[in-house]
Amino acid sequence: METSCRQPLSFPDCRQGSDWRGYLSIDEVWIGRSGFDMGATLRPANVAVRRAPFDRTMRRSVPEYFDLSQIGHKHWEAFNAVLHVGSFTQAARLLRTSQPSISRLLKELQERLGFALFTRADGRSWPTAEALALHDEVERSFVGLERIAERAAQIKDQRVEQLRIVSMPALAHQFLPAALARFLKEHRGVAAALQVQRSETIASWVSTRQFDIGFAMLPMEKPGVDIELFDPAIGVCVMLPDHPLAARDVITPRDLHGLAFVGKGRDSFAHLPLQRALDDAGSMPDIRVDTPIAAVACELVANGVGVTITDRFTAGAFTSRGLVWRRFEPDVPYNFGVLFPSHSQRTELVEAFMHFLRSESPNWRPA
Numbered sequence: 001m002e003t004s005c006r007q008p009l010s011f012p013d014c015r016q017g018s019d020w021r022g023y024l025s026i027d028e029v030w031i032g033r034s035g036f037d038m039g040a041t042l043r044p045a046n047v048a049v050r051r052a053p054f055d056r057t058m059r060r061s062v063p064e065y066f067d068l069s070q071i072g073h074k075h076w077e078a079f080n081a082v083l084h085v086g087s088f089t090q091a092a093r094l095l096r097t098s099q100p101s102i103s104r105l106l107k108e109l110q111e112r113l114g115f116a117l118f119t120r121a122d123g124r125s126w127p128t129a130e131a132l133a134l135h136d137e138v139e140r141s142f143v144g145l146e147r148i149a150e151r152a153a154q155i156k157d158q159r160v161e162q163l164r165i166v167s168m169p170a171l172a173h174q175f176l177p178a179a180l181a182r183f184l185k186e187h188r189g190v191a192a193a194l195q196v197q198r199s200e201t202i203a204s205w206v207s208t209r210q211f212d213i214g215f216a217m218l219p220m221e222k223p224g225v226d227i228e229l230f231d232p233a234i235g236v237c238v239m240l241p242d243h244p245l246a247a248r249d250v251i252t253p254r255d256l257h258g259l260a261f262v263g264k265g266r267d268s269f270a271h272l273p274l275q276r277a278l279d280d281a282g283s284m285p286d287i288r289v290d291t292p293i294a295a296v297a298c299e300l301v302a303n304g305v306g307v308t309i310t311d312r313f314t315a316g317a318f319t320s321r322g323l324v325w326r327r328f329e330p331d332v333p334y335n336f337g338v339l340f341p342s343h344s345q346r347t348e349l350v351e352a353f354m355h356f357l358r359s360e361s362p363n364w365r366p367a
Contacts, residue, residue, distance in 0.1 A: 070112050076138055078105040079117065083127060083135045140210065161187075161349050166195040166202050167215040170233075170294055171336060174317035176215070179360045183353055190349065206339045212350050214339035217269045225339045231361050233311040235270065235332035236325040238301055238318065245307060250327045253281035260306025261285035268292035273332045274309055298323060311336070 081091035082102065092099040110117050117134075118125040127135070167176055172194065180192055197205070199216035206214040207224030220227060237251040245251055245259075256278070263285075264271045271292075278285070288305050291297050294314040301308050302321040311334040315325040338354070340346060 071109060075105050075109040075112075076141070078102050079109055079131075080135070080138050082106065082118075083131065083138075088125065140205070140208070161190045163190060163192040163213070163349055163353055164211045165192065165213045165215075166197055166205055166211040168199055168202065168217060168336075169196055170217075170311055170314045170334075171215045172196045173295060173314065175313045175361075179357055182360075183356050187349075187352075203339060206341055209341045209344065212340070212347070213354070216337055216339060218335040218337040219269075220337060220339075222339075224342050226342050228338050228340075229335060230338040230358075231313075231336045232331075233313060233334035233336045235274070235309045235328050235334060236312050236315050237307055237328045238298055238310055238315045238323050238325045239307040240301065240304070241322065241324050243307060245326065246324055248326060250329055252329055253278045253283040256285040256307070257281075257283040259285055260288050262297040262300045262305055262308035263287040263290040264297070264309070265290045265292035270309070270311075270332060270334055277330050277332060 077095065078091060078101075081094050082088055085091050085094055088102045088106075089099050092102045095102070106117060115130050116128050117131040119128055120126075163180075165176065165180070176194060180194065184190060184192060193211075195205075195211070199220065202211075202214040202216045203220060203222035203225055205211050207222055214225070215230060218227065218229065237245065237256075239245055245255060248255070264274055286306070289297075289300055291300070294310040295317075297308040297310055298314055298318040298321070300306075302318060302323055309328055309332060312325070313336075315323070319325075340350070
């Protein structure tokens with residue numbers, strides 16, 4: 001018997017206004033004795049296709065629909081590798097296997113899940129919207145497996161305490177590695193893991209207790225996490241040492257009027273308070289580039305694209321690139337927060353590290 005299900009499908013070209021927009025439906029996906037039809041996963045709405053009766057049992061609970069007992073670790077490993085590196089060939093190299101083996105594993109995975117994970121376009125395979133949604137869960141699972149393996153190795157080496165930290169790039173660039181290195185010198189029996197992620201993912205990982213501590217930009221609301229302000233991270237003005245503003249101790253919005261400037265991007269947390277300060281002063285910098293990523297803004301400044309306003313942690317990390325920074329008034333807070341899992345008691349190790357980190361933060365300067 002041939003059955004199918006109806007699931008939303010996005011295609012890369014839809015973002016450019018293409019007419020290819022539709023669904024994985026009973027006339028597009030066939031799961032039966034002939035296997036999974038990779039070539040029929042996407043059709044425009046006006047193409048006549050063969051119809052099959054809709055089977056409402058496909059909407060029942062997961063155990064009735066998915067043949068999960070036939071899906072093994074190797075299937076998820078191949079899927080995770082392809083999504084990470086972007087091609088079947090590179091995934092095969094990463095896993096030290098052959099490209100046909102990767103293709104076979106993913107074909108089996110699609111058959112057993114009952115929906116398409118990849119579609120062909122422009123001579124290559126693209127992940128479907130379903131694959132991208134599924135990968136979020138798979139990646140969290142693999143992070144958990146990596147933690148188990150790391151913990152086993154640490155126990156074998158008699159390092160019995162572990163500190164698991166996930167951070168946004170601004171703190172992970174230089175401040176956290178330097179502070180963590182000093183902390184570990186004082187705590188010889190401790191091992192640590194430091195991951196870097198965007199703030200939204202950090203909150204999810206901390207809420208599921210995959211990490212003991214997370215650092216992210218505020219404001220933020222997320223069930224399952226306790227949130228505290230770690231550092232207001234007041235903004236500073238960053239520039240090359242030969243820039244005319246480098247002769248001043250304090251930079252104001254009026255000083256930026258007409259100057260080449262790297263903006264924060266309208267979607268960044270810091271955009272509104274900075275724009276408000278500029279508007280109140282009637283200042284209009286010459287915005288050459290907009291970017292919400294502080295490190296990108298500083299790299300642009302290091303390459304001669306004007307000045308920018310950023311947090312002092314990122315500014316300090318770029319002194320090695322020859323940049324200098326000056327106080328900016330009025331204050332533009334970046335508000336770096338620290339996240340802990342809710343409903344679980346913090347260990348003495350976590351409390352000790354946070355006490356150490358808070359003592360390091362106010363006077364931190366890069367080495």
